[in-house]
Amino acid sequence: MPFAIYVLGLGIFAQGISEFMLSGLLPSISRDLQVSLADTGLLVSAFAVGMLVGAPLLALATLRLPRRAALLGFQTVFIAGHVAAALVPGFAFLLAMRVVTAMAYAGFWAMASVTAVALVDPARRGRAMSVVVSGLSVSMILGVPAGTMLAQHVGWQAVFWAVAGLTAASALTMLITLPGGRDTSAPRLRLATELRSLTVPRLWVSYATTALTVAANFAIFSYLGALLEEVTGLSESWVPLVLALYGLGALAGLTVGGRSADRAPFAVLLTGMSTVAVVAVALALTAGTAWAAVGLVVLLGVGGFLTNPAVNARVFATLGETRTLGGAINIAVFNLGIAVAPWVSGLVIDAGHGLAATAWVGAAFAVAAIVTTLLDRRLHHRHRAVAPGRPAGAGVPARQEPSGTRTARS
Known part of the structure; x- marks a missing residue:
């Protein structure tokens, strides 16, 4: 690297x-x-x-x-x-x-x-x-x-x-x-070309997956400190330590996801969001038990960040060579997920369902992310079937992305 x-x-x-x-x-x-x-x-x-x-x-x-x-x-x-x-x-x-x-x-x-x-x-x-x-x-x-x-x-x-x-x-x-100057081997970037690259429907499915995976995580994380204090019963002094453990779990998820995202992006996405969904439901049911809540927080970090390299890999693979504006929109929808998730969780709390209900919100977002991932996989396989000799996902050779026949990787 x-x-x-x-x-x-x-x-x-x-x-x-x-x-x-x-x-x-x-x-x-x-x-x-x-x-x-x-x-x-x-x-x-x-x-x-x-x-x-x-x-x-x-x-x-x-x-x-x-x-x-x-x-x-x-x-x-x-x-x-x-x-x-x-x-x-x-x-x-x-x-x-x-x-x-x-x-x-x-x-x-x-x-x-x-x-x-x-x-x-x-x-x-x-x-x-x-x-x-x-x-x-x-x-x-x-x-x-x-x-x-x-x-x-x-x-x-x-x-x-x-x-x-x-x-x-x-x-x-x-x-x-970092190398300076402009890469003369790369094609000249033009606004019209950048905008045209955004017209691929598969790309917007990938964007939706980005936003939903982030929302699934931050629906819970945004209120995690308050949840640990008010529901789990941890003292204020213990909360930073638990948040640090969450960060360690996130780092572990990123490491594993980064090593697997290129060869099996859909498997990584489905594994990560399935983990978040299961962990979120378990947290909603056991938030009042300290040992269970702390362990689940670590797993939430693992599952939530496991998907991050995969969503980026899917977006850039679909964009191909014209990816500056498309990559920027991926960052924007990433932050859209961060902004929307706490708002939805706040509505649930204000409705009187309590802080533990934020875990149910996270689980719902995770299930939605699984749906968009399955749709993206189906569109990806259909695209490969129509143009089997073209680069998979625009810019990545077909042999480097998971084949529609290798279901273990998809």
Whole structure:
């Protein structure tokens, strides 16, 4: 695996801390800026909106730029936004900076995905993406707990400074290691061609699978801390440890999924979502038992992140060579799942069904993801039957994707 791919993962790690760090910072920000906790929660929504809008918008804006230049530009904006947020103590300004930095982060995500798959041969795309995405898991395991502790002892602004510093370090490393200039061997990217690549119906089924797999996981994860405290009965001091175990499970899932996604994407997707569905139902029924809940949380991380390399592999295989805008939309629908799932779970909680009911919501999303995966597999096999001599999934040789006759892999 090229070293540059690990550098891209480092960039995701540094910026990924910012995506999740507010779970431990909201009380401090609320007290310091004299804003209600509910209103402070808008900072989370603002980041999700910025990610959702930023990925396709910035992919179009930077379509003709060299990839390294675009990546470094996104990181520069991200760093500046975090420094500004730490220096200017105002909630409205902080809210605006969350949108701006989320858009830059989304642009980096989209370009990092395209860059990673371009640096390896088609048979290793899923594994390359698992390395990049593992940066997010490491940020959950190490970065978020460390940020929470830093905020408790020094102040929430220090966490923004730390994220800016880590991102600057990753940008410097990328400047040194990532090839510069434009890849002259690649076809010239044109907006019309990019838009035309989005007209493949199979692609939108893959997008739906992306959103649903993420929603299945985050419907539960978004309220996991409260569930562990109020239903399971764990003390507040134990919750970070359990969340770290979840992160370890997520990292394990990414590792296994990354090694299997290229040769058997449908099997990985079905295994991961079946795991999430079973775990979610078990969690809904046993959330009040500590030992069972903690074990199930780890398995939730494994199943939820096992699918991540596979959904990316399916999208990029279908897109083929024109994949910048399509890859950006995949990041957008990823964040659509993150945004919608907590909202649906919140509706269920507000309806009086309790925190444990979020697990039923996660199970429902997982079942829906299984349905779209089966539909995608059927459309994929039909496409191969119509054009058996053409690249499977546009850009991946037919021998490198699972054959319709090899049911053990599908």
